[in-house]
Amino acid sequence: MKLMTRAALASIGAAWIAAGIGMTQPDRPRDKRVAVVGDHILGWADLGPMLAEAAGGQVLEEYALGVVLREECAKKDIKIGEAEVRAERDLLGEMLAQVARVPIDEAEILIRNIRRSRGLGEVRFRGLLERNAALRAMVRRGIGVDPVVVTPEDVQTAYELKYGPRVRARLLQVRSYDAAAKARADIVSGRKPFADVATEVSIDPSSSRGGLLDPLSLSDSDYPVAVRRALGAMKPGDVSEPIAVTWADQTGFVVLQLVGNLAAPLDAPTREGAAKGLEREVRTVRERAQMDKLGTMLVRNAGVSAMDPSLNWSWEQRTPGK
Numbered sequence: 001m002k003l004m005t006r007a008a009l010a011s012i013g014a015a016w017i018a019a020g021i022g023m024t025q026p027d028r029p030r031d032k033r034v035a036v037v038g039d040h041i042l043g044w045a046d047l048g049p050m051l052a053e054a055a056g057g058q059v060l061e062e063y064a065l066g067v068v069l070r071e072e073c074a075k076k077d078i079k080i081g082e083a084e085v086r087a088e089r090d091l092l093g094e095m096l097a098q099v100a101r102v103p104i105d106e107a108e109i110l111i112r113n114i115r116r117s118r119g120l121g122e123v124r125f126r127g128l129l130e131r132n133a134a135l136r137a138m139v140r141r142g143i144g145v146d147p148v149v150v151t152p153e154d155v156q157t158a159y160e161l162k163y164g165p166r167v168r169a170r171l172l173q174v175r176s177y178d179a180a181a182k183a184r185a186d187i188v189s190g191r192k193p194f195a196d197v198a199t200e201v202s203i204d205p206s207s208s209r210g211g212l213l214d215p216l217s218l219s220d221s222d223y224p225v226a227v228r229r230a231l232g233a234m235k236p237g238d239v240s241e242p243i244a245v246t247w248a249d250q251t252g253f254v255v256l257q258l259v260g261n262l263a264a265p266l267d268a269p270t271r272e273g274a275a276k277g278l279e280r281e282v283r284t285v286r287e288r289a290q291m292d293k294l295g296t297m298l299v300r301n302a303g304v305s306a307m308d309p310s311l312n313w314s315w316e317q318r319t320p321g322k
Helices: 044-075 082-100 104-118 122-140 152-163 177-188 194-201 205-209 225-232 271-300 309-317
Strands: 033-037 040-043 166-174 243-247 250-262
Touching: 033 044, 040 044, 044 122, 044 271, 044 309, 082 104, 082 122, 082 271, 122 271, 152 271, 166 177, 166 194, 166 205, 166 225, 177 194, 177 250, 194 205, 225 243, 225 250
Parallel strands: none
Antiparallel strands: 033 040, 166 250, 243 250
């Protein structure tokens, strides 16, 4: 059930529309020869409708956001140049390396992989970096959204999440209290191990692992407060009473088993030593959330209308802001 929330990249696009700010649209007349299939010579007019349906809505959203950001940056005297674009690329690599838990010197490999999987060629990738740079500059000035604030308490929580003690636990989730009570009775009576019951009845993705969760911090807000409080009061081997939760948009009941406690890593830095880096990490995540919010709002208010039927179909199917 644990969700990973990190900076989202633009999805698959098409080479026939330029995206981003500070970019000029290439001269691509519709009758220009762009591909050959056997004896057939294809132009943009041949491929256009299919490309529009496949990715036109997403690319139109990118283009619209780029246009609006260019106008807003001009009004607010925000300059986006090579230094800002390079900083966004470096930050992207840093964040990808953190998520993948690999050394920063492998970041370029991760960037190449994400570009390939997301269809980010030179034009769209440049546009993505420019848009991110513009959105970040606006967020840092508090334009259109509340400015990001990181408190000492936020840094302390981040420290506990990253370097603090953790617990190993099993979890099963079911729809009703009666189902949860029956599952618990099977476990505590010794009729069935927790792992077997979780595999049989749990609707949580962890059911395939017998309900075993990744080590978690009791400060991790990705887990409901009731779940964390229950685990904090349990001893290894204890099985909880059914707990009502709303989790990942699902309402139901969970039963927990505390497997064990994991101490903080011996090589963990001090809070004071880690504070600066943690503050930056928290700020970056919150900036990303505000950037997404601002970008969605700007596109919504841009007055975009797709007149081509294929493009309009794709535009209406897209998920705004994704």
